[in-house]
Amino acid sequence: MTVAKDSGRWLKRAAGSVVFTNRGRGFVVGAVASIVAAHLLKFPALNYVASLLIGLVVCAAAFVFAGHSRVHIDRTFSPGVVTQGQPSSATVTFTNLSALPSLQAHWEDRLPAGIVGDAHGVLPALGGGHGWHARTQFGYTVHGVRRGSHLIGPLTVKVPDPFGLLYRKHTFGEPQSLIVLPKRVELADISFGGANVTGATRPAPHHVGAGDDDVIARSYLPGDALRRMHWKATAHRGELMVRQEEQRNHPEATVLLDLSAFGQGMVRDTQGQWEYSPVFEWAIVAAASVTAHLCRRGYLVNVVSPGGAVQRTIADGLDTIHDVMTDLAVVEPQDVASGVIADLEPSERPIVAILGRLDEARAAAWSRLNSSTGLMFVAVGTPAAALDILGGAGWMVRTYRPGDDIADLWLDLDARQFHASR
Numbered sequence: 190m191t192v193a194k195d196s197g198r199w200l201k202r203a204a205g206s207v208v209f210t211n212r213g214r215g216f217v218v219g220a221v222a223s224i225v226a227a228h229l230l231k232f233p234a235l236n237y238v239a240s241l242l243i244g245l246v247v248c249a250a251a252f253v254f255a256g257h258s259r260v261h262i263d264r265t266f267s268p269g270v271v272t273q274g275q276p277s278s279a280t281v282t283f284t285n286l287s288a289l290p291s292l293q294a295h296w297e298d299r300l301p302a303g304i305v306g307d308a309h310g311v312l313p314a315l316g317g318g319h320g321w322h323a324r325t326q327f328g329y330t331v332h333g334v335r336r337g338s339h340l341i342g343p344l345t346v347k348v349p350d351p352f353g354l355l356y357r358k359h360t361f362g363e364p365q366s367l368i369v370l371p372k373r374v375e376l377a378d379i380s381f382g383g384a385n386v387t388g389a390t391r392p393a394p395h396h397v398g399a400g401d402d403d404v405i406a407r408s409y410l411p412g413d414a415l416r417r418m419h420w421k422a423t424a425h426r427g428e429l430m431v432r433q434e435e436q437r438n439h440p441e442a443t444v445l446l447d448l449s450a451f452g453q454g455m456v457r458d459t460q461g462q463w464e465y466s467p468v469f470e471w472a473i474v475a476a477a478s479v480t481a482h483l484c485r486r487g488y489l490v491n492v493v494s495p496g497g498a499v500q501r502t503i504a505d506g507l508d509t510i511h512d513v514m515t516d517l518a519v520v521e522p523q524d525v526a527s528g529v530i531a532d533l534e535p536s537e538r539p540i541v542a543i544l545g546r547l548d549e550a551r552a553a554a555w556s557r558l559n560s561s562t563g564l565m566f567v568a569v570g571t572p573a574a575a576l577d578i579l580g581g582a583g584w585m586v587r588t589y590r591p592g593d594d595i596a597d598l599w600l601d602l603d604a605r606q607f608h609a610s611r
Contacts, residue, residue, distance in 0.1 A: 206358045207250065208347075213354035216242045249350035253357035259286035262344055262362030264298075270515075273372040276330050279308070281344065285315040285323040294356075295347045296327070303335030304367065312346060333369030335465075336473060336518045340364035370514045371473045376482040376599045407431060440538075442488040445558075446476045447544040448498055450522040463522050467591030468545060468568050475543045475566060475595045477517050484510050488539075492516075496523045538562075542584075546570045549578060556582035564602050 209217070220242035227235035263282040271277045281298070285291050291314060298308035308329045316322035333339065342364040349356040409418075409429035422430035450463070458464050476492070480503070483490045490503040492513050499516050501508040539562035542555065546568045552575035555565075563584045567576070571588060579586050587598050 207253065207355055208358065209355045210349075210353055212352070213246060213249070216246050216354055220246070245352060246354055249352050249354040252350045253348050253355060255287075255289055260284065260346075260359070260361045261286055262342075264342060264344075264362060264365050266341075266365070266367050270368045270370060271333050272370045273333055273336055276332050277367060278328055278330055279306075279341070280326065280328045282324065282326045283312065283315075283344075285317060288317045290317045291315045292349060292351060294349060297345045297347075298329070299342055299345065299364070300331065301339045301341065303333065303337055303369065304331050304339050304341060305334055306331030308341075331367070333367065336369050336371040336470070338366050338368050338519050341367055368515065368518055370518045371470075371477040373481050373514075374474065374478040374595045376478055376596055378486065379599065379602065440488050441491065442483050442539040442541070443491040443493065444476055444480050444483070445540060445542040445544075446472060446492070446494045446499060446517075447542070448494045448496065448520060448523045449545065450524055466522075469522060471589060471591045471593070471595075472543045472545065472566075472568075473517050473520070475589075477514060478595050479541050479543070479599075480513055481510060483541075494520075494523075498523055540564070542566070544568070547575045547579075548572070549575050551575070552578040555579065556584065566598065 220239040223235040223239035223242065227233055227239070261284040263284075265280050266277045267280070268277055279298070281296075283296075291312075293314050294312040296310055296312045300306060300308050306329055308331065310327055310329070312327075313325055315325060331341070342362055344361045346359045346361060347356045348359055407430065409431050417431045419430045480490055480492055484503055490513075492499055492501045492503070494500075498520055499513070501513045501516060503510055503513060540558065542558075542563070542565040544555065544565065544567045547555065549572065552571075556578050565579060565584045565586045566589050567579075567586060569588045569590050576586055576588075585602055587602050589595075589598055
């Protein structure tokens with residue numbers, strides 16, 4: 190019984206994959222018309238015409254079912270990880286493993302939403318077996334327009350018969366992932382922390398790591414990397430010495446990203462997937478841009494979100510900027526309540542919070558996390574009462590719309606800090 194069911198499913202799928210061309214439909218209609226005419230006109234010779242037409246259709250069907258029955262697909266992307274808007278070149282190696290040769294066909298690679306490109310073309314005739322004549326290679330270029338891990342494929346090949354009566358759609362290979370990182374916007378240097386008591390803005394470091402004048406030396410310990418050797422101190426002391434950066438050379442900053450579906454105004458569709466939200470995507474781009482900017486300025490950057498979906502520390506020996514961007518590429522909204530932010534402790538370090546829409550209760554919760562340098566982006570639609578709560582707690586707040594330029598809003602925050610310090 191199971192074998193019969195499996196055979197029935199296979200026949201149903203196989204029949205559904207066959208498509209008649211206009212010529213093929215004409216042959217079928219001609220065959221039926223010949224049979225009817227032979228009966229009505231008492232002209233049996235027309236039955237031979239019908240048999241010939243039907244025979245050609247059957248031979249065509251047998252050919253497309255036999256052709257391309259065994260194929261190997263190898264698909265690669267260069268690069269395999271891109272940023273929004275950047276191109277990636279796909280290379281597909283197609284090998285005909287069947288003993289029968291194949292005719293010229295048409296191929297098309299499936300592209301998901303978020304990936305655009307011209308992924309179709311003509312597949313040349315290939316020989317059978319495993320020789321060089323049974324293999325071909327083709328390529329195309331795609332662009333990632335939305336962040337995420339996108340599955341490209343499988344490859345669909347339309348295999349025609351020699352008479353042009355019909356073709357069969359074959360599906361080959363497994364989908365492969367192309368990761369699209371969020372776009373990063375170049376941000377200007379701003380005076381983190383406003384002005385000091387003398388009226389001058391406090392400088393921020395402009396490099397990661399430390400130079401010869403910013404390190405102290407200690408005795409070598411087993412396991413210390415060779416690149417950390419301090420050769421001047423070694424020559425002076427007569428023993429192996431290694432570099433040890435002082436803690437003051439590693440200022441820290443925190444980037445907080447609100448992933449709550451409530452704050453982003455997001456709902457799931459009928460298939461349980463999150464609907465696209467320009468507000469959420471703007472927040473992701475802002476978080477990526479601010480994180481990259483702080484790293485360039487020399488900060489040890491903690492990137493966190495309520496609930497722990499993103500939890501990274503960018504520092505030597507820990508996480509990298511690429512790790513954070515990959516997390517931001519695939520992160521989704523979280524069904525978290527406003528109280529989840531209670532596990533984030535107040536800090537004296539600079540904090541940049543990128544949030545969605547807030548009500549008064551969530552604004553009050555976020556206000557408790559303020560630091561001496563607190564910058565906050567909140568989505569437009571946040572009520573004035575919530576903004577007042579944040580401003581009263583010392584946050585420098587700027588509202589945003591999805592179409593706003595993060596670079597302009599970043600400079601606007603700097604201007605507000607300057608005026609607030611006067």
